[in-house]
Amino acid sequence: xxxxxxxxxxxxxxxxxxxxxxxxxxxxxxxxxxxxxxxxxxxxxxxxxxxxxxxxxxxxxxxxxxxxxxxxxxxxxxxxxxxxxxxxxxxxxxxxxxxxxxxxxxxxxxxxxxxxxxxxxxxxxxxxxxxxxxxxxxxxxxxxxxxxxxxxxxxxxxxxxxxxxxxxxxxxxxxxxxxxxxxxxxxxxxxxxxxxxxxxxxxxxxxxxxxxxxxxxxxxxxxxxxxxxxxxxxxxxxxxxxxxxxxxxx
Amino acid sequence: xxxxxxxxxxxxxxxxxxxxxxxxxxxxxxxxxxxxxxxxxxxxxxxxxxxxxxxxxxxxxxxxxxxxxxxxxxxxxxxxxxxxxxxxxxxxxxxxxxxxxxxxxxxxxxxxxxxxxxxxxxxxxxxxxxxxxxxxxxxxxxxxxxxxxxxxxxxxxxxxxxxxxxxxxxxxxxxxxxxxxxxxxxxxxxxxxxxxxxxxxxxxxxxxxxxxxxxxxxxxxxxxxxxxx
Numbered sequence: 001x002x003x004x005x006x007x008x009x010x011x012x013x014x015x016x017x018x019x020x021x022x023x024x025x026x027x028x029x030x031x032x033x034x035x036x037x038x039x040x041x042x043x044x045x046x047x048x049x050x051x052x053x054x055x056x057x058x059x060x061x062x063x064x065x066x067x068x069x070x071x072x073x074x075x076x077x078x079x080x081x082x083x084x085x086x087x088x089x090x091x092x093x094x095x096x097x098x099x100x101x102x103x104x105x106x107x108x109x110x111x112x113x114x115x116x117x118x119x120x121x122x123x124x125x126x127x128x129x130x131x132x133x134x135x136x137x138x139x140x141x142x143x144x145x146x147x148x149x150x151x152x153x154x155x156x157x158x159x160x161x162x163x164x165x166x167x168x169x170x171x172x173x174x175x176x177x178x179x180x181x182x183x184x185x186x187x188x189x190x191x192x193x194x195x196x197x198x199x200x201x202x203x204x205x206x207x208x209x210x211x212x213x214x215x216x217x218x219x220x221x222x223x224x225x226x227x228x229x230x231x232x233x234x235x236x237x238x239x240x241x242x243x244x245x246x247x248x249x250x
Numbered sequence: 251x252x253x254x255x256x257x258x259x260x261x262x263x264x265x266x267x268x269x270x271x272x273x274x275x276x277x278x279x280x281x282x283x284x285x286x287x288x289x290x291x292x293x294x295x296x297x298x299x300x301x302x303x304x305x306x307x308x309x310x311x312x313x314x315x316x317x318x319x320x321x322x323x324x325x326x327x328x329x330x331x332x333x334x335x336x337x338x339x340x341x342x343x344x345x346x347x348x349x350x351x352x353x354x355x356x357x358x359x360x361x362x363x364x365x366x367x368x369x370x371x372x373x374x375x376x377x378x379x380x381x382x383x384x385x386x387x388x389x390x391x392x393x394x395x396x397x398x399x400x401x402x403x404x405x406x407x408x409x410x411x412x413x414x415x416x417x418x419x420x421x422x423x424x425x426x427x428x429x430x431x432x433x434x435x436x437x438x439x440x441x442x443x444x445x446x447x448x449x450x451x452x453x454x455x456x457x458x459x460x461x462x463x464x465x466x467x468x469x470x471x472x473x474x475x476x477x478x479x
Contacts, residue, residue, distance in 0.1 A: 057473065057477070057478075058357070058469065058478060059357035059478045061353040061356055061357055062350070062353045062354055062357050062469065064353070065346065065349050065350040065353045066350075068346060068349070069346050069350070072342055072346065076319075077319070077338060077339055077342055080338065080342050081338040081339070081342075084338050084341060084342075085338070106320075106337050106338065107335045107336070107337055108335075108336050108337055108338055108340075108341045112338070112341065113336070113341050116341050116342055116345050117345050120342070120345045120346060120349060121345075121349065124349055124353075
């Protein structure tokens with residue numbers, strides 16, 4: 001796991017500044033996959049810091065909206081975009097090929113709008129229900145494990161297009177990247193949240209399998225958009241599930 | 251319908267329109283609060299702000315976010331703004347803005363509630379006048395915005411500003427200049443961001459500036475009136 005691979009991962013997963021000239025294809029992408037959860041930890045750390053800072057002046061519900069805005073800005077709305085396109089493609093009653101074409105359409109249909117509204121509303125409500133003391137740890141683990149879920153999906157399930165950014169990752173993705181990502185995500189989750197963190201990783205794995213199977217029933221394979229959708233879904237799932245998991249196992 | 255060359259005469263009255271919307275919000279609040287749960291009232295007020303403006307400014311926010319975030323040339327972005335359909339960035343922005351306004355209303359301390367409901371729409375419409383006056387316009391096609399830009403004289407912008415400052419002074423006391431300055435900074439920051447990606451402002455971007463200034467005011471006013479308990 002070379003540190004430069006972290007920057008490669010960062011350039012794909014965030015709008016944070018990265019040095020120019022980083023590789024955008026080839027084996028470097030495979031190595032970057034191992035660093036996906038580390039990018040999640042960085043984004044989670046930034047959110048946790050903003051949470052502490054904003055929380056001094058503003059009430060909780062307002063801070064929670066600002067955290068969602070900040071995350072959308074930090075990621076360039078990448079995963080949210082994928083989630084909306086996935087809603088439009090998967091919920092339309094079309095052939096798998098037409099669905100792939102819908103993914104490529106940058107316009108948002110009704111399913112995408114409804115999906116985004118429900119997703120953001122759920123994330124907001126879930127943030128509001130987080131136990132105060134565990135908020136920073138939950139933010140870190142949630143974002144790290146959601147990015148781990150993308151690695152799992154990329155490595156373990158077939159890709160649906162002849163080309164595309166997702167294809168470039170898929171071609172370089174090996175079991176080694178998944179092992180590295182799992183060690184990082186599992187280690188961070190276990191250290192920060194104990195058994196509840198490890199249970200969250202298991203939950204994310206189950207969600208990834210279910211979501212990937214659902215997609216594969218409707219598409220020739222996964223795509224970059226569905227990876228983004230998975231990230232958003234796992235984030236939402238963990239924000240909802242971690243408080244009860246912590247009560248039961250913490 | 252006013253003729254194009256008379257549109258500019260309306261500019262000094264934009265903040266007064268905003269204040270009138272604020273009065274309607276306070277009236278709604280008065281009527282609804284005894285009848286409904288507080289969260290429901292807040293949601294209805296957010297909806298009222300959208301409906302009362304004909305969703306004009308919200309539409310501008312969606313189109314502006316779509317255009318600004320599109321990985322294309324500034325000219326292609328201008329064309330994109332003419333596209334009435336929403337893209338990902340605009341959709342997410344609209345959701346987050348409405349959620350933000352709801353959260354801001356929910357969090358309002360009782361003492362700051364009415365001054366905030368009055369000041370936020372006022373500042374949003376002042377922001378539109380300020381943006382017309384201060385920054386270049388991107389399109390040359392005839393339309394309401396081009397006419398307004400051509401007639402956004404310093405005199406008219408000043409009249410709008412004085413009205414806004416006077417109304418704010420009544421609502422917020424000594425904090426008025428501070429809040430107006432913060433709104434001005436917001437307008438400048440947003441206009442700078444937009445101009446980095448577009449040849450100039452357009453009707454849609456005035457709407458985006460109005461919406462974001464309004465949302466900011468919903469937080470800023472309570473902060474200057476003693477903060478959140």
